[in-house]
Amino acid sequence: MVNTQPLEEVEFLTHLGTIVDNLGGSDKDVKIRIGKARTAFNMMGQFGKQETSCSRPKYKHSTHLPGNNTANALYHSNSVTDYTTLIWQDPSLAGWECRTSYRWFIEHKPSLGLLRVKVEQQESLIVDSGYIYNTAINGGRLGVFAYNQTGAIWSDLLYSCTERENKALYLNGSSYGTLGNLSSLGIEKSFTVEGWINLPIGYSSAKLPFVCSNSSDFCVYIENGNLHTQIGSRIVSGSTILPANNWTHIASVYNAQGKSCQCI
Numbered sequence: 001m002v003n004t005q006p007l008e009e010v011e012f013l014t015h016l017g018t019i020v021d022n023l024g025g026s027d028k029d030v031k032i033r034i035g036k037a038r039t040a041f042n043m044m045g046q047f048g049k050q051e052t053s054c055s056r057p058k059y060k061h062s063t064h065l066p067g068n069n070t071a072n073a074l075y076h077s078n079s080v081t082d083y084t085t086l087i088w089q090d091p092s093l094a095g096w097e098c099r100t101s102y103r104w105f106i107e108h109k110p111s112l113g114l115l116r117v118k119v120e121q122q123e124s125l126i127v128d129s130g131y132i133y134n135t136a137i138n139g140g141r142l143g144v145f146a147y148n149q150t151g152a153i154w155s156d157l158l159y160s161c162t163e164r165e166n167k168a169l170y171l172n173g174s175s176y177g178t179l180g181n182l183s184s185l186g187i188e189k190s191f192t193v194e195g196w197i198n199l200p201i202g203y204s205s206a207k208l209p210f211v212c213s214n215s216s217d218f219c220v221y222i223e224n225g226n227l228h229t230q231i232g233s234r235i236v237s238g239s240t241i242l243p244a245n246n247w248t249h250i251a252s253v254y255n256a257q258g259k260s261c262q263c264i
Contacts, residue, residue, distance in 0.1 A: 074145060085136075087115065088129050110138045168195070181215035182232070193220055194251035201244045210250070220252045227252070227263045238263035 064070055064083055073083035096102070100121065107116040113135035119127035142159055146152040179185065193211055205224045212219035219230045227238035229252040242248055251264040 087134055088117075088132050090127050090129075092127075108137070113137070179211070179213040179218075181213050182218040185213070185218075188256065190254055190256045192251055192253045194249065196247050196249055197222075197242070198247045199242055199244045203244055220250075229254075229261050229263050231261055234261070236261045236263055 070083060073080035076084075077086075077089070079086045103120040105116075105118040105120075107118075108114070113133045115129070115132045115134060115137065117127065117129040118125060144154050144157070146154075195210065197210065199208075199222070208222040210220045210222065212221065216230070217232055219228075221228050221230075222242060225241040227240075227242065227250050229236045231254065242250070253262045253264060255261070
């Protein structure tokens with residue numbers, strides 16, 4: 001009783017923001033606080049899923065050993081001087097969902113400076129960097145890194161090295177490339193040299209090289225309007241006059257097994 005007034009007996013009361021039961025315990029208060037914390041973390045997870053995590057290929061400088069500074073530099077969304085350089089960032093800022101599997105595809109050709117990153121969720125492509133060219137990355141270690149995410153699981157990690165990549169050159173009439181001699185090229189199997197050519201009106205009937213080695217033991221050229229291929233001392237000629245002021249596809253096909261060559 002207080003001032004002769006009886007007090008009402010209740011099952012729970014709130015004192016200084018804490019819920020206490022009639023036995024002096026606070027189990028209900030603890031459960032409520034855990035529920036509020038769970039709700040807050042779920043909201044943070046939705047925020048992070050939408051904006052804070054996305055695909056960002058980076059170039060790591062080799063001047064620093066692995067450590068906290070390197071880990072933080074990899075985690076940050078921008079470049080960090082002397083540690084990392086941001087190469088590309090997903091413009092859609094597509095985030096990651098918890099308990100969701102993703103498939104990563106990383107294509108890297110150091111000799112070309114080519115890099116591409118693709119991410120799939122189930123059968124849907126959600127990230128594609130397209131072809132990025134950066135000749136500063138000419139090799140390094142291949143592996144995975146998860147920053148403060150102990151629940152991340154990596155599986156079916158596979159890699160392959162392609163021995164040879166088909167390539168093409170665009171020459172504007174004044175630019176050119178040089179090749180060694182036929183033996184130094186080390187071509188021992190059948191091959192095809194092809195391209196598109198646009199000859200000017202009134203082009204010369206003299207020898208116009210298309211692809212030739214420095215020693216001229218291999219040469220694809222145009223002379224008197226015809227396509228010719230020279231391999232060693234043997235010369236094979238095409239039978240079609242190439243038109244002027246028109247893009248024409250030409251090809252020289254060498255069959256190593258039959259030791260024969262054909263101009264197309």
